Amino acid sequence: MMKISTNSKKDVYIHAAIITLLLMVLFFGFFFVYLPWSTNHGDAITVPNLKGLTMEEAENLLDERNLDFEVTDSTFTAGVKPLTVLSQYPLENSKVKQGRKIYLTINTETAPMIKLPKLTEMSVRSAEQQLLVSGLLKPDLEYQNDSRQNEVLEVKFEGTKIDAGSLIAKGSKVTLVVGNGTNSVEMDVPCVVGQLYDEAQIVIKGSGLQIGTVIYDPTSTEPAGTIIKQNPECENGNKVHSGDMVDLWVAGNPPN
Known part of the structure; x- marks a missing residue:
């Protein structure tokens, strides 16, 4: 039998270090080499x-x-x-x-039913995002003559108009009817010259038109607040579309 010399403390330390090293090699070899190999080997x-x-x-x-x-x-x-x-x-x-x-x-084999979110009066981009968030596909777009450009006017599904809250299968595709910014219906320009500014506003807005630029003329001899000129003029058969602007010239100074 081989004898280990332990004549000095130095020999004892050397032998202890060797034994410790061997134990560490065995430990790491078993857990990090043999065990993974034996676990996965062949299967x-x-x-x-x-x-x-x-x-x-x-x-x-x-x-x-x-x-x-x-x-x-x-x-x-x-x-x-x-x-x-x-x-x-x-x-x-x-x-x-x-x-x-x-x-x-x-x-799943069958799509769940969801409620159609409110999309009318929204911009096309906002409506598309709302549809995607709700689990519906990017919609088809159908444009029609209307002054509300890129605004959703109504929603269709399979050719039929549907309202917000209607049940629809998740993953479906709807059609958004969108205004193209124009109106094919022409109208006569309303005459507001000679009217007071407040009255002219009611007439213009009631005709589906908008107030454009308002210019005040302090040199006018007409009573303050009276419309002295408009553009387009209401004479010569001038026509406008819904949503068009009407510029006004008003006698007197602008209000404070």
Whole structure:
């Protein structure tokens, strides 16, 4: 039997260091080399990517690799075919043993019904964002002559007008009817010359027109607040569209 010399404290320290080093090598070798190797050796399987596959395709692919599956959740995603895999666990390229169960989340077969949000009187961009947040697809746009440019006038689904609060399948596409900024209906220019400014405002706005630039003339001999000129003029058969501007010249000084 080999004897270890311990004639001095130095020999004892050397031998203790050697023994400690050997124990550390054995420890790390067992836990970080042998154990992982023995655990995965011969039966480690790479998990395939199942996202986007139908249930039948996913099942066939897992069968080929001796893996099992279980559907643990279902949700609805617009634009994705029913019964399509949305997510999986373990993730693709994970190493697992034969027979391991892969947990799947799939797209539901039937879309849930949701309430159509209020979209009228909104801008096209705001309405599109509201639809996407609600789980509906980006809408088609239908423009019509109206002075309310890029404003949603009404909403259609499958050619029929629908109101806010109507039930519609999640993932559906609606059509937004939007004003193009013009009005095809022409009208005569109302005459407001000689009227007081407050009266002229009522006439112009009541005709579907807007007050444009207002210019005051302190040199006018007409009573203060009287309309002395307008543009466009109401003579010579001038025509305007709904929403057009009418500029006014007013006698006197502007109000403080």
